[in-house]
Amino acid sequence: MAIQDLIDDFSYLDDWEDRYKYVIELGKGLAPLTEVEHCDATKVQGCVSQVWLVTESNDAGAHISFRGDSDALIVKGLIAILLAMYSGQTPTDILAVDAKSVFEQLGLDEHLSPQRSNGLHAMVSRVREDAARQLAGAHTD
Numbered sequence: 207m208a209i210q211d212l213i214d215d216f217s218y219l220d221d222w223e224d225r226y227k228y229v230i231e232l233g234k235g236l237a238p239l240t241e242v243e244h245c246d247a248t249k250v251q252g253c254v255s256q257v258w259l260v261t262e263s264n265d266a267g268a269h270i271s272f273r274g275d276s277d278a279l280i281v282k283g284l285i286a287i288l289l290a291m292y293s294g295q296t297p298t299d300i301l302a303v304d305a306k307s308v309f310e311q312l313g314l315d316e317h318l319s320p321q322r323s324n325g326l327h328a329m330v331s332r333v334r335e336d337a338a339r340q341l342a343g344a345h346t347d
Contacts (some may be wrong), residue, residue, distance in 0.1 A: 208290060210309060211293045212232075212287060212310060216312050222317045225313060229284065229286075230279045230280055230283050231241075232286035233281070234279075236274065236275065236286055237313070239258055250329050252327075252345035254321045254324075256276060256277040256278075257285070259272055259274045259333070261333075269295060269296055270337060271293045271294055272289055272291070273293075281325065284322070288330065288333060291308060297337040297341035301338065
């Protein structure tokens with residue numbers, strides 16, 4: 207699902223409770239990670255909930271895909287939103303995404319608790335770091 211589709215879907219939902227339920231539904235659609243992928247190397251630091259993000263490069267590193275999981279339903283939904291924003295993009299495109307603007311359009315900036323908001327920003331930072339690392343690696347080959 208593209209991020210614009212999510213923004214459009216959110217615009218049809220009148221109140222935050224409906225949006226909250228929708229975020230949870232998005233999380234239920236995530237593909238599960240394996241037990242091996244639930245490890246310290248994939249764990250995102252700075253989140254109150256347990257969060258794991260797996261970063262995969264395809265087509266010689268030109269595009270990056272992400273998969274994720276959490277022990278909290280709402281956070282799984284936030285991961286699904288991040289995947290819509292970033293997965294399948296080039297490192298350059300990932301670094302160009304204005305996450306704050308997207309979160310404002312979705313209403314997440316004003317409806318998440320400070321702890322959830324901090325965790326969401328930690329996930330964005332991790333995605334951006336992985337993209338920057340991939341981009342740097344592409345320039346050293």
